[in-house]
Amino acid sequence: MALLRADHVTHYFGGLCAVSDFNLELESGELVGIIGPNGAGKTTVFNLITGVYKATEGSIHLDGQELVGRKPNAITQLGIARTFQNIRLFKDLTVLDNVRIAYYNWLKYSSWESLLHIGRYRAQEELYTNKALDLLEFFKLDQFADELAKNLPYGSQRRLEIARALATGPKLLLLDEPAAGMNPREIEQLMEFILWVRKEFGLTILLIEHQMRLVMGICERLKVLDFGATIAEGLPAEIRAHPKVLEAYLGEGGDQ
Amino acid sequence: MTYFFQQSLNALQLGSIYALIALGYTMVYGILTMINFAHGDLFMVGAFFTFIAAVYLGLPFVPTLVVSMIVVGLLGVLIERVAYRPLRNAPRVSAVITALGVGLFLENFTLVFYPYPQHIPTLIQNTTWNIAGVSISSLQIIIILLSIGLMVMLDLIVRKTMVGMAMRAISWDKAIIPLMGVPLNLIVSATFALGTSLGAAAGTMYALAFPVIDPYMGIMIGWKAFISAVVGGIGNIRGAMIGGFILGTVEIMVAAFMPSTYRDFVAFALLLVLLIFRPYGILGKPRPQKV
């Protein structure tokens, strides 16, 4: 059975159709990319999967469980985590707290225990604080643990966002333009990093990207959106030569 | 039925005063996304300058109105320059708290000079006509017409002049528009001048209609005008006018047909109900959240 399955997902903003008849099947362990020109509806697809928007029509299943209609935090709990196009860290909180917040559903103590710092509080806090620090170490961010997130350099902020997403314990990771604002050398490193993260955490990854280099380099399958509609899908090599894709990116007659 | 028409007239009078004050809140909010909590107190200062102009200078109605509008308009510009501008890039609440501080300052400063409520002398010979059992006073007519006149004027300024266009542009995007050569500070000053002088006009008219004034009169009326602005959709000028008339009507009608102590309760309960169904007010639009 597919890990994630989207059937005929359609979404309207008022009268505007942002995504129409979107279908996707992700097998466990796959790395799939969504590409398309600006405004093609790529981020909207992410927002539909993660419950930020509720799909007007269609259904999305994770491990056979319906996602449409659930709140974002419930969907996260089922095992989907994401990053954002424009970094959305908790800027005025420490790097450690950024990660600890993502463990929200793992910490098991009641509100009474939190008010009085009794019972399971101490043991649970200790366990997950150490897990958070281990995770940060894994991402070479532990030396910044008590810095405010906003004080990190850009590249570290991107890494922290991925670390934070992983703390929620996802099966599926959604990356929204992870290479935005990076130079070719950094993109090269990012590609290795993504492959490494997938292997280490046993993840399935769906990513949105404009950088063809990255997309063609690491994605096993691609899906191309334009004006909310899927215009092509297939292996990177197929997509590269697909006439409709060239048309969408370069305009009509762009293939000449 | 006559009673109803009589009360409608009163509602129109109170509503136009709320609407004028609400405009000041909404204009400043539109441009700086800041709630100027001192605005209700500027309304009070307007009423006091009417008193000063009438008693010490012996001026008739129109000059007192002009004096109080100009003085308070300048005061508004000064307050923005001294207290709010340094905080433009500070956390948003700092500016709000500063505004609360400025409001308290205005109240208590006035209190030092006028510890007791003051009586406004009669500035307009009030004649009352009786039309089909409804008594209409010339004062009511003047207040309603003048308020509507001022609102039409403001609407024209905002829609038809360069300054108005700049105001709308800045409320659209505060970061980009100044880069296109629109002088942000000048436009903000103009907004404060317009908004607070309308508040002062409301103060003058309120003082004529209810001729006992005190330094704390601006608190409750200010909050209610603010609520009017929210009901209409804060940041929206026409919304503020509509909101003012709605609140005026609700208050007068509740007081007319129920025990008057229920007035605040019903007004605020209605506000809550409205916000449940239209969370962004009557004419307000939700700001799209980008994810």
Added chain:
Amino acid sequence: MIMDNTPSSTPVSKGHALVQQLKMQWDRIANNRKVFPIVLVVGFILSILVPRFGLVNEYVQLIIIYIGINIILTTSLNLINGYMGEFSVGHAGFMAVGAYVSAIFTTKLLPENLLAAFFPLVVLAGGIGAALVGLLVSVPSFKTRGDYLAIVTLAFNMIVKSVIENIEAIGGPRGIPGIAKLTTLPWTFFWTVLAILVIRNFVYSNYGRGVQSIREDEIASDLMGVNTNKVKLLAFTLSSFFAGVAGALFAHVLQFISPKVFDILKSTDVLIMVYLGGIGSITGSILGATAYTVLLEVLRPFGMWRMVLMPLMLVLLMIFRPRGIMGMSEFRWLIPGFDLYAIKYWRRKKEVSSGTPTS
């Protein structure tokens, strides 16, 4: 260069040295973790000894009680306005509920000889009453944010006042007179410390971090799995509980309450103390409430100008220090030890495990 080595040579460097000295003392108090138990023990003993032996006069004792009540109010409001980043302007409404619930118990329901013994329970009842109302107010916060939520809390404050005015059984607009003076110095100290500790504990917990993440970015918070509705509900309930406690204490020191006491001006007072002290800081709330209460008394000789000077100082503070006295920072001794040293513990554990020889 030479000037620097002779500290007393000019008044400027003398003043500078004094500032340095003060700052050092400040840091010592702020960072020394022994301060906390000392404050607790000494404070508690003093709160019993002072009234018994009349160490300071009644007036000063009264001011100290008001400081305690204001600390409770400020810390609890800071939870919503500082940590959660919303702008609640109706704190006096919760206070009113606490004050009225407790005053009804002590003036109408309980026999007079039991009042003193039952006082802690009465205060608790006031807190619970306010917390239930707070639960109700948290519901609109699920969907409404920012300025619109501010309006909801404002309307709530007005509605509470208006409802009380219209219930004749509790005195209507005239209020409840002749409340016994049950709020003593030790009880004030107890409730103040309880409020500070409980709110601090909450802030340094999973739920408290969730509350703060809502301030930073609610959508991201939701997407990281934080049950935003639940933490909002907890924060509002906790905040209003302590506002109710403060109201109960307030009623039994003022000995007279009326709806007018709990109008929007009272809420404004608390707001000012919160932002004076600094948002997102319990230390700030303690300092802000204390500074505000003391200043109001110190400036009393200025008569009517006092109320002109206070807002003026507030405006100046906001302009030169927009984040208030403490603004998002905390005395080290107010931070739970485990949280403060978490990173250190982790490093040490790492060293130990890597230091042991692998077989």
